[in-house]
Amino acid sequence: ALGLPVVVAPTAASAAPPSGSPALTSVIPAPAEVSPASGSFRLGPLTVIRTQSGSAAAKAVGEQLARALRPSTGYPLPVVAITPRVLPTISLLLGANESRLGDEGYRLQVDARAVTIRANKPAGLFAGTQTLLQLLPKEIDSPTFVRRSWNVAGGSIVDFPRFAYRGAFMDEARHFHTPAEIKAYIDEISRFKINHLHLHLADDQGWRIQIDSWPKLTTVGGGPGTGVDGVGPGFLTKADYRDLVRYAAARYVTIVPEIDMPGHVNAAQVAYPELTCDGVAPPPRTDTEVGYSSLCISSETTYRFVEDVIRELAAITPGPYLHIGGDEAHATTDADYLTFQQRVLPLVTKYGKTAYGWNEIAKSPASSNAVAQYWDTATTNPTVAAAVTRGTKVIMSPANKAYLDMKYDRNTPLGLSWAGYIEVQTAYGWDPGTHVTGIPESAILGVEAPLWSETLRSIDDIEFMAFPRLPAIAELGWSPATTHDWPSFASRLGAYGPRWTLRDVNFYPSPQITWQ
Ligand code: TNX
Numbered sequence: 124a125l126g127l128p129v130v131v132a133p134t135a136a137s138a139a140p141p142s143g144s145p146a147l148t149s150v151i152p153a154p155a156e157v158s159p160a161s162g163s164f165r166l167g168p169l170t171v172i173r174t175q176s177g178s179a180a181a182k183a184v185g186e187q188l189a190r191a192l193r194p195s196t197g198y199p200l201p202v203v204a205i206t207p208r209v210l211p212t213i214s215l216l217l218g219a220n221e222s223r224l225g226d227e228g229y230r231l232q233v234d235a236r237a238v239t240i241r242a243n244k245p246a247g248l249f250a251g252t253q254t255l256l257q258l259l260p261k262e263i264d265s266p267t268f269v270r271r272s273w274n275v276a277g278g279s280i281v282d283f284p285r286f287a288y289r290g291a292f293m294d295e296a297r298h299f300h301t302p303a304e305i306k307a308y309i310d311e312i313s314r315f316k317i318n319h320l321h322l323h324l325a326d327d328q329g330w331r332i333q334i335d336s337w338p339k340l341t342t343v344g345g346g347p348g349t350g351v352d353g354v355g356p357g358f359l360t361k362a363d364y365r366d367l368v369r370y371a372a373a374r375y376v377t378i379v380p381e382i383d384m385p386g387h388v389n390a391a392q393v394a395y396p397e398l399t400c401d402g403v404a405p406p407p408r409t410d411t412e413v414g415y416s417s418l419c420i421s422s423e424t425t426y427r428f429v430e431d432v433i434r435e436l437a438a439i440t441p442g443p444y445l446h447i448g449g450d451e452a453h454a455t456t457d458a459d460y461l462t463f464q465q466r467v468l469p470l471v472t473k474y475g476k477t478a479y480g481w482n483e484i485a486k487s488p489a490s491s492n493a494v495a496q497y498w499d500t501a502t503t504n505p506t507v508a509a510a511v512t513r514g515t516k517v518i519m520s521p522a523n524k525a526y527l528d529m530k531y532d533r534n535t536p537l538g539l540s541w542a543g544y545i546e547v548q549t550a551y552g553w554d555p556g557t558h559v560t561g562i563p564e565s566a567i568l569g570v571e572a573p574l575w576s577e578t579l580r581s582i583d584d585i586e587f588m589a590f591p592r593l594p595a596i597a598e599l600g601w602s603p604a605t606t607h608d609w610p611s612f613a614s615r616l617g618a619y620g621p622r623w624t625l626r627d628v629n630f631y632p633s634p635q636i637t638w639q
Contacts, residue, residue: 140276143260147233147278150257151615152316152598153606154282155228162235162277166259168198169210175217176204180245183373185215188252195265196273213255214239215248227318227375228283231255233275246318246375247283253314254280261618264625286555288518288569289600290319290379291593292527293585294576296326296390297411298355299345302363304582306370311586311628313374315597320371321379321446321571324359327389327408327416331358332380336431343394351577353409361439368441379479380436383448384429385455385463389416397424411577414453420463430470437474444494445471450481457486465489479518485510494568497559498522500542508561517562519555520571525596527574527588531631537578538588547633551595551612554604570600583629590623590630591616613637 140146141163148157174185185202192200206212219230219241229242229251240251258276262269291312293300300308309320324332328351330344345358359367368378388398389408396404400419418425437445447467452460464487471478471493478484478493485495485506491513497504500523511517519525522542529545530538543549556564572593579585598612613636620638623630632638 141272141274143271144274144276145258145260145618147258147276147280148611149615149618150254150280151594151612151619152601153611153615154254154280155603155606156281157278158280159276159278160234164233164235164238164275164277165211166192166196166198166213166273166275167211170198170200171206171210171212172200172202173206173212173214174202174204175215178217178245181215181217181248184245184248184252187249187373188213188215188255191252191256192259192263194267195263195269197268212237215252216241217243217245217248219243219247224281224283227287227316228281229254231280231282233258233277233279235277238275249313249375250282250316253316254282256314257619261621261625264622266626284316284601285603286567286569286600288319288571289317289597290321290518290569290571291317291589292321292323292571292573294323294326294528294574294579295331295359296323296329296383297351297576298580299329299331299350299357300576300582300585301357302359302367304585305367307582308585308589309367309371309374309376311590312593312597313376315594316601317593317597318375319377319379319442319444319571321381321573323381323383323575325382325390326387327413329355329358330390330394332364332382332436333358333360334432334435335361336435337395337428339394340391344390348407348409349390351409351411355576355580364439368439372441377442377444378440379442379444379446380440381446381448381479382432382436383450384467385418385420385460386414386416386450386452387448388418391428392416395428397422398428414451417452417454417459418463420455420459426466429467433467433470434474437471437476440476443477444479445474445476446479446496447471447484448480449484450498452483461487468493482507482517485515488513490515494518496520496571497562498526498573499559502558503560505561507559511562511566515566516568517566518568518571519558520573521553521558522573524550524553524558525570525572527572527592528577528579531633535631537584539575539577545592546635547591547595547616548609548613548635550592551598551609553599554607555599556604570596572596586623586629587631590628591620591633591636594619
């Protein structure tokens with residue numbers, strides 16, 4: 124690989140960006156093709172945002188773009204369907220009619236008169252607007268008015284994702300994060316073209332989603348004293364969850380709910396002792412041990428519970444995936460684990476969803492139409508490789524590369540270190556398509572960056588661990604492998620840092636990066 128993004132028509136000197144404006148290549152994740160050209164577009168007080176007539180979704184993307192641009196520029200930026208030709212225009216148009224763009228790709232053209240984003244689908248328009256925000260001077264991210272000129276470097280970008288699934292993750296169980304915090308994280312991840320948010324909604328320390336047929340799951344399992352150290356209580360009502368699904372969808376993010384089982388169920392068993400084999404409620408747990416709890420595999424009550432939960436969760440989840448955990452079931456025998464998965468994986472299908480689970484589900488023959496989330500630190504795993512030959516798809520989250528809850532180095536105040544320290548270069552330095560022997564790129568749906576919350580409380584904590592590593596994982600998921608280049612990524616990241624500062628987003632100022 125030559126490194127830098129594919130520059131199709133380099134015209135170096137003539138294409139120098141206007142002062143204070145990023146180069147057309149200075150985008151995270153790196154676009155597939157960038158063709159700088161001379162000239163530039165000036166966003167000014169008369170600029171209008173024109174959106175595809177007849178498309179409410181395109182109009183909504185235009186309104187979101189206007190809301191992002193108004194505070195710092197102070198310009199009115201009306202969103203219109205038809206524009207007088209003389210006005211400087213940002214156009215968001217459907218009907219790109221270019222198959223390689225797929226559902227999420229876009230073409231962005233910048234010249235003196237207009238910025239034009241074309242896509243096949245509204246998701247592509249949204250992606251294009253996220254690129255455009257990065258092409259404006261960094262002060263565009265100021266929450267208050269900035270007096271300056273707002274130029275965009277001339278040229279064109281053709282961009283589309285390498286993988287369909289690019290995921291972020293929040294652990295609601297170990298410490299509950301509020302809907303406002305989840306929305307704040309959605310705002311930030313969607314800037315990097317992350318398109319799924321996996322919510323870990325139940326674990327030993329807490330149960331965080333309302334289930335009407337088992338109400339004590341939340342009144343007890345999400346109540347006071349739950350969470351690690353007993354200080355992370357709370358739960359999402361179904362109304363909260365539906366609102367989050369809508370909020371995420373407006374940013375082209377799909378919510379992926381997870382209920383972890385047959386292990387990681389202590390909070391459910393505290394609320395409902397009939398979910399244990401002896402019928403005795405275990406003590407509530409607020410420590411960070413794993414692998415000690417198990418549903419009672421031989422009990423029909425277990426399957427009534429599991430089916431109720433899956434049915435109710437599927438009913439409020441428009442996205443295709445329902446994650447059933449399946450990790451670290453050390454208190455379940457191997458035979459029981461297979462018995463459980465043989466019954467439960469098909470239940471997800473019964474309620475219209477694709478089953479998704481941690482890579483241990485690959486042990487089950489019933490996983491062949493499921494998705495396995497690879498969290499192993501090894502680069503070989505014969506069980507997962509064998510499942511892949513039977514049809515199982517894989518999402519890559521190797522813990523020693525993609526876990527955002529691992530410390531950056533020994534001095535990081537937050538996080539764990541069981542999978543090692545993960546500096547930003549380590550997070551960036553792997554290829555999802557070749558990382559594991561026997562898991563070819565054709566079997567890989569994409570990547571996800573888990574962020575477990577044993578040590579994390581506030582949104583500041585979450586941001587400190589996610590940034591700047593999440594953009595590294597986002598680039599591995601979106602950008603063509605040919606653009607993979609650490610010096611390029613490091614320099615684009617260094618230029619990005621001030622945008623987080625302007626938006627009051629916390630981040631770890633890694634010494635591997637020259638921050639601007
Ligand atoms: C392992 S990763 C777990 C989680 C912990 C995490 C901490 C996985 C599938 N299970 O229960 O929170 O490590 O890094």
